[in-house]
Amino acid sequence: MIFHQFFEKESSTYTYLIASEQTHEAVLIDPVASEIESYAEKLNEHNLTLVYSLDTHVHADHVTAANLLREKFGCKTVLHRHSGVACGDIFITDRSAIRVGEILIEARYTPGHTNACTSYVVDDMIFTGDALLIDGCGRTDFQEGSAETLYDSIHQQIFTLADETIVYPGHDYKGRLSSTVGHERLHNARLGQGKSKQDFVQFMTNLDLPYPKKIDIALPANKACGQA
Amino acid sequence: MIFHQFFEKESSTYTYLIASEQTHEAVLIDPVASEIESYAEKLNEHNLTLVYSLDTHVHADHVTAANLLREKFGCKTVLHRHSGVACGDIFITDRSAIRVGEILIEARYTPGHTNACTSYVVDDMIFTGDALLIDGCGRTDFQEGSAETLYDSIHQQIFTLADETIVYPGHDYKGRLSSTVGHERLHNARLGQGKSKQDFVQFMTNLDLPYPKKIDIALPANKACGQA
Numbered sequence: 001m002i003f004h005q006f007f008e009k010e011s012s013t014y015t016y017l018i019a020s021e022q023t024h025e026a027v028l029i030d031p032v033a034s035e036i037e038s039y040a041e042k043l044n045e046h047n048l049t050l051v052y053s054l055d056t057h058v059h060a061d062h063v064t065a066a067n068l069l070r071e072k073f074g075c076k077t078v079l080h081r082h083s084g085v086a087c088g089d090i091f092i093t094d095r096s097a098i099r100v101g102e103i104l105i106e107a108r109y110t111p112g113h114t115n116a117c118t119s120y121v122v123d124d125m126i127f128t129g130d131a132l133l134i135d136g137c138g139r140t141d142f143q144e145g146s147a148e149t150l151y152d153s154i155h156q157q158i159f160t161l162a163d164e165t166i167v168y169p170g171h172d173y174k175g176r177l178s179s180t181v182g183h184e185r186l187h188n189a190r191l192g193q194g195k196s197k198q199d200f201v202q203f204m205t206n207l208d209l210p211y212p213k214k215i216d217i218a219l220p221a222n223k224a225c226g227q228a
Numbered sequence: 229m230i231f232h233q234f235f236e237k238e239s240s241t242y243t244y245l246i247a248s249e250q251t252h253e254a255v256l257i258d259p260v261a262s263e264i265e266s267y268a269e270k271l272n273e274h275n276l277t278l279v280y281s282l283d284t285h286v287h288a289d290h291v292t293a294a295n296l297l298r299e300k301f302g303c304k305t306v307l308h309r310h311s312g313v314a315c316g317d318i319f320i321t322d323r324s325a326i327r328v329g330e331i332l333i334e335a336r337y338t339p340g341h342t343n344a345c346t347s348y349v350v351d352d353m354i355f356t357g358d359a360l361l362i363d364g365c366g367r368t369d370f371q372e373g374s375a376e377t378l379y380d381s382i383h384q385q386i387f388t389l390a391d392e393t394i395v396y397p398g399h400d401y402k403g404r405l406s407s408t409v410g411h412e413r414l415h416n417a418r419l420g421q422g423k424s425k426q427d428f429v430q431f432m433t434n435l436d437l438p439y440p441k442k443i444d445i446a447l448p449a450n451k452a453c454g455q456a
Contacts, residue, residue, distance in 0.1 A: 086327075
C-alpha cells in the first residue's frame with residue numbers, strides 16, 4: 001500500500017493518500033482545495049490514478065478539494081448520504097465499502113460532531129475525521145452535532161476496534177500525527193477510561209467555544225463540493 | 229432520463245439501462261454476460277458512457293456482465309456489502325445512493341431471496357431484482373434465503389412506497405414488463421392484501437421447487453463478477 005499524510009497549516013487539517021501498489025489506483029481522504037498541487041505532485045510521483053475523493057464530513061473550517069479533483073482527475077466524490085451535498089457522486093451509509101485494488105475502505109457512521117460524519121477503516125488504520133481526535137474530539141455545537149451521539153459513535157464504532165489500530169485524525173493542533181485506539185480508549189482526556197457519558201456531555205456543553213471563523217464561507221462551499 | 233428495458237430469454241432476466249440526458253452517463257442494473265453486445269449498441273445509439281454496473285444480488289440463474297462491462301467500458305461494479313463478492317468496486321448498504329447526472333439511485337436492502345438482495349429506487353420506479361416479482365417473489369431456499377426476512381423486506385422497504393411507484397422486476401416468465409406497488413400490495417398472490425406473514429412462510433416452505441439448473445455454474449462465476 002502507498003500511504004501519505006499531508007498537512008494543511010491554516011486549518012491544521014490532515015489529508016490522507018491511500019493507493020494500491022498493484023493497480024496504482026488512489027483515494028484521498030479529506031483533501032483541501034488550496035493543496036491540490038501537492039496532491040497532483042504526489043500522484044504523479046507514484047504514477048497513480050485518483051479514483052475517489054472521500055470526505056469524512058461537511059467541513060466548517062476549510063474548503064474541500066472534491067470538485068477540483070473531480071474536474072482535474074475524473075475521480076468520484078464520496079461522502080455520507082446524510083451530508084446534504086447533492087453534488088456528491090457516491091453517498092455511503094454505515095458499513096458501505098469501496099475497493100481500490102487490494103485495499104478495502106470501510107465506512108463507519110460516526111455522527112455527533114456533525115450528523116453525517118463517517119470514519120474510514122483501512123486494514124489496521126482508522127481515519128476518524130473530526131469524530132475522535134488525539135486526546136480530544138470534534139466540537140458538537142454546530143451542524144446537528146450532539147455530544148450524546150458522539151460519545152456513542154466513538155464507543156461503538158471506534159473503541160470496539162483492536163487496541164493497535166492506528167488512529168489518523170482529521171486535525172491536530174499540536175503536531176501529533178497519529179495515535180492508537182488502545183491509547184485513546186485509555187487516555188483520551190474527554191473519552192478515556194473512567195469518563196462516563198454524563199461527564200462527557202457536561203464537558204462538551206460547557207466548552208463555550210468561539211463561533212467557527214470560516215464556517216460561513218466553508219459550509220456553503222462544501223455543500224457545493226468545494227465550488228466557489 | 230433515458231430508460232431501456234432489455235430481456236434475456238434463456239433465464240427470462242430483465243436488465244435496465246438508466247442514463248442522464250444532461251451528462252450522458254449511464255448505469256445498467258442486472259446486466260447478463262451473453263447480452264453485452266446489445267448493451268454496447270444501446271449505449272452507442274444514445275452516445276452514453278457507462279459509469280456503473282449494478283447487481284441486485286448474486287444471481288443463481290445467469291452470469292452477470294459486471295466484469296465484461298468493467299473491462300470494456302471502465303465502469304465500476306456495485307453490489308451489496310453482504311454479497312461476498314470480493315471483486316466488486318463499490319459495496320453498498322441500506323440507503324446508500326449513487327448519482328448519475330440529475331438522477332439519484334437509492335439502494336434499499338431487501339434480503340430474503342438471498343442475504344444480500346438490494347432494490348434500487350429511481351424517481352417513481354423501483355427495481356426489485358428477485359425480491360418482489362410481478363404476482364410473486366423470489367424463492368427463499370438457497371443463498372441464505374429466508375421467507376420471514378423476505379416478507380419483512382417487501383413490506384418495510386417496497387410496500388411503503390407510493391401506490392403509483394412502478395415495479396420493475398428482475399424476471400418475468402409470462403411476458404409482463406412491470407407492475408406497480410399499489411397493485412402488488414393489493415393483488416400479489418403471495419404477499420397481497422390478507423396474506424399474513426404466517427401464510428407466506430407456509431406457502432414458501434411448501435413450494436418444493438427443483439434444484440436451480442444453473443446455480444452450480446452461475447454462483448461461482450458471479451462471485452468472481454462474471455469471470456469464467
